[in-house]
Amino acid sequence: MPRTHPALGELLPTADDIAQALARRDGASVQPAGAMAANLLSLSGQVPARAVYHTDGPGGTVKIGALTVQLKKRPPRQVSSASPMSSLVFAALCSLGKANVSSSRVAHLQKTLSATDRHRLLKDLPLAPAWMHPHLRLIAGDRK
Numbered sequence: 001m002p003r004t005h006p007a008l009g010e011l012l013p014t015a016d017d018i019a020q021a022l023a024r025r026d027g028a029s030v031q032p033a034g035a036m037a038a039n040l041l042s043l044s045g046q047v048p049a050r051a052v053y054h055t056d057g058p059g060g061t062v063k064i065g066a067l068t069v070q071l072k073k074r075p076p077r078q079v080s081s082a083s084p085m086s087s088l089v090f091a092a093l094c095s096l097g098k099a100n101v102s103s104s105r106v107a108h109l110q111k112t113l114s115a116t117d118r119h120r121l122l123k124d125l126p127l128a129p130a131w132m133h134p135h136l137r138l139i140a141g142d143r144k
Contacts, residue, residue, distance in 0.1 A: 051067070
C-alpha cells in the first residue's frame with residue numbers, strides 16, 4: 001500500500017516491501033539475489049534496474065509503477081536454510097564471481113558483519129558453494 005508523506009505526498013512501496021508482502025501472502029521466504037545483494041552489502045556500486053529475489057514460494061514478476069520485482073523460485077534449502085545474512089553474503093559473492101572476490105572485499109565484509117553474523121557464516125558453510133569456503137572462513141576470522 002502506498003504511504004503518504006507530509007511533504008512528498010504519496011510514496012510507493014520499496015522493492016523490499018513488495019517482496020516481503022508477497023512472501024507473507026504465500027507463506028514463503030525471500031532473499032535478495034545477485035547484484036542486489038552485492039549492492040546491499042556495499043560490495044558493488046551497481047544498482048540493479050530490476051529487484052530480484054530468490055524465493056521458496058511461487059516465482060513471478062510484479063510491476064508497480066516503474067518498479068519491477070522479480071521472484072525466482074529456488075529450492076527451500078537455498079532460500080531458508082541459512083541465516084538471512086549468510087544467504088545475502090552467498091548471493092553477493094556468487095554475483096561477483098570467484099575471480100572478483102578480492103581481499104579488499106573480504107576485509108569490507110569482516111568490518112561490516114557483526115560478530116554473530118560472522119560466526120553464523122561458519123555454521124552455514126556447508127550450504128555455500130565449495131569455492132566460497134576459503135573466503136567465508138577469512139570473513140568469519142577462522143584461520144583454518
